[in-house]
Amino acid sequence: MVNIKALDPDSGPEAAYGARLRRVRQERGWKQDDLAIQTGYSSKHISAVETARRSSTLAFSRVLDVVFGLVETAESFEREWRKLRHGLLLEGFPEYVHQERRAVEIRLYEVGVIPGLLQTPEYASTLEAGMVERGAVTQDQADARVELVSQRQASLVRMPPPLVFVVLDESCIRRPVGTRSAVVAQLEALLDFAKKPTTVLQIAPFAMGERRSLTLPITVLTMPDRSLMAYAESSQRGHLDRESSSIVPILTAYHQLQAEALSQSASVAMINEVRKGMT
Structure with missing residues (x-):
């Protein structure tokens, strides 16, 4: 039997x-x-x-x-x-991804890791491989998450493309993820991103110290009707905020962060310096 x-x-x-x-x-x-x-x-x-x-x-x-x-x-x-x-994603993130595809402007700040919209496939796969090794997800789940990164990036080349403003904490480009060649490829991808006519890339250097107006990652979306949404994550869930009364202070802090961060040309120079140190 x-x-x-x-x-x-x-x-x-x-x-x-x-x-x-x-x-x-x-x-x-x-x-x-x-x-x-x-x-x-x-x-x-x-x-x-x-x-x-x-x-x-x-x-x-x-x-x-x-x-x-x-x-x-x-x-x-x-x-x-x-x-x-x-279900493999943080609560609130699927709804954020839906809104991200509709946004006409995307402003994001990240700490410690290159954000998904800018990750190379190898960088994304390496991050997920670490999750698999720790038993946090299965290999099939990791593959699905890497596929989602690719799908999100495809929305950036829609016509007309959104305006994308990115501020990366210096830790994002200093933290090695994967092989030396993978790190170099990721840094080169950032440099290519900075060349696009609809993007702005800035680095918030460690030297900013207490002048850094944001300490946690944040994303602010501007929708076609000019309404605003803000997305942030904790270790357990993501939260998409639509209340202008709470989003405006976040947007103000983001603008202050941009003003204190390196210019795009200086940011590109820093990324190039890190890249050359890897080759």
């Missing part, structure tokens, strides 16, 4: 996805081998997804929808996969 592993849908979103897949499959009287024939995926793959030993993918979810007749329905596996992927 085949030993069928019991599933606990309440143990996590991936387990719930797998349990639902098994239930829908069994309702049709199909074995895993039958579904494998229908989908073109191996029965081993299907078993791994059902028991949450492997994360599902967008491609697999779409194939399931075709096989089960759930394409573009409220019960589609693609819809559930997207909810699952968003």
Whole structure:
């Protein structure tokens, strides 16, 4: 007799996805081998997804929808996969990404790490590899997060493109992430970003000391109707603020930060100096 592993849908979103897949499959009287024939995926793959030993993918979810007749329905596996992927992100971040794609102006300040909008694929992959090594995410989850970085960057080349103002704490360019060649490539990507006609890149040097008006990362979006949104994160969640009474002081502090930070030409010179030190 085949030993069928019991599933606990309440143990996590991936387990719930797998349990639902098994239930829908069994309702049709199909074995895993039958579904494998229908989908073109191996029965081993299907078993791994059902028991949450492997994360599902967008491609697999779409194939399931075709096989089960759930394409573009409220019960589609693609819809559930997207909810699952968003579950890998901080609360509030998926909504921020949606608004980011609509913004006509993006102002961001980051500390310690290059922000996602400016990351090279290797830089993003290296950060996620560290998460996998620490057991914070699975490899499939890390791959999905790297894919999201690429999707976000694609919004910067829409027509017309948004104006993007970036202030990076000096720690962002001093902190090594990955191999020496990966660091050099990331710094060169920053230099290319600074050349664009719709971007401004500045470094807030360590020497600013107490004159640094912001101590935590922040993003301010200007929407097509000129309304403002601000996004910030804690260790547990992200928060998208739409209240002008709280956003205006943040925007004021951002302008003060820009005034004290290095000019773009001086910032480019600093990045070049760091890059040359890596080669």
